[in-house]
Amino acid sequence: MEEGFTNAVNSPLKVVITGPESAGKSTLAESLASHYGTVFVPEYARAYVENLSRPYRYDDLEHIARQQIQDVERYEPLCNRILFMDTYLIITKVWFNVVYNRFPGWLDEAIRQSSIHLFLLCSPDLPWEPDAVRENGGEMRNLLFKTYQHELEHYQFNYRIIEGFGENRLLNAVSFINDIVKND
DSSP: OOTTOOOTTOOOEEEEEEOSTTSSHHHHHHHHHHHHTOOEEOOHHHHHHHTOSSOOOHHHHHHHHHHHHHHHHHHGGGSSSEEEEESOHHHHHHHHHHHHSOOOHHHHHHHHHOOOSEEEEEOSOSOOOOOSSOOOOTHHHHHHHHHHHHHHHHTTOOEEEEOOSTHHHHHHHHHHHHHHHHHO
8 A cells, every 4th residue: 555645534545447448457457456455346247248148238238337336335345545446337338338329327327426536548559359258359449448538528537548568557557546645
């Protein structure tokens, strides 16, 4: 845990790692949690979709969004002043729009009401690594990156773009987080 971080209201600093597929979100969330000696909320969608015996449906995405909210509530008491989230509702909203061209009304309000201090938007500058659940490689990664950036600006969230490879990517993220920590 970085020295000097105190939070007068004892609510954790909430940091979401977001961005297109294969942009290093899970690795960064885990590395940041380790660096700051805290926990991170793992990506629920991946495990859920991997365990389906059929293609996912609209109601599956709604379940995923609701579970993301519950997971944050479940992990918050376990964190050490900073809670990292491997993706969150912005990604789910975009996923709804890309696949179904609509999203549930309650999701917009849940995003507006979320108390996220910082979003780290991972650039798609890492090589694409295909797997069984990834759907959006190629130019779609860049389009999704711009879509996430637009959504973050639409909701007026505090965000920083994370670029770089390996240790540099982590250090870039740590620098942004430390700026918030020392100003808190």
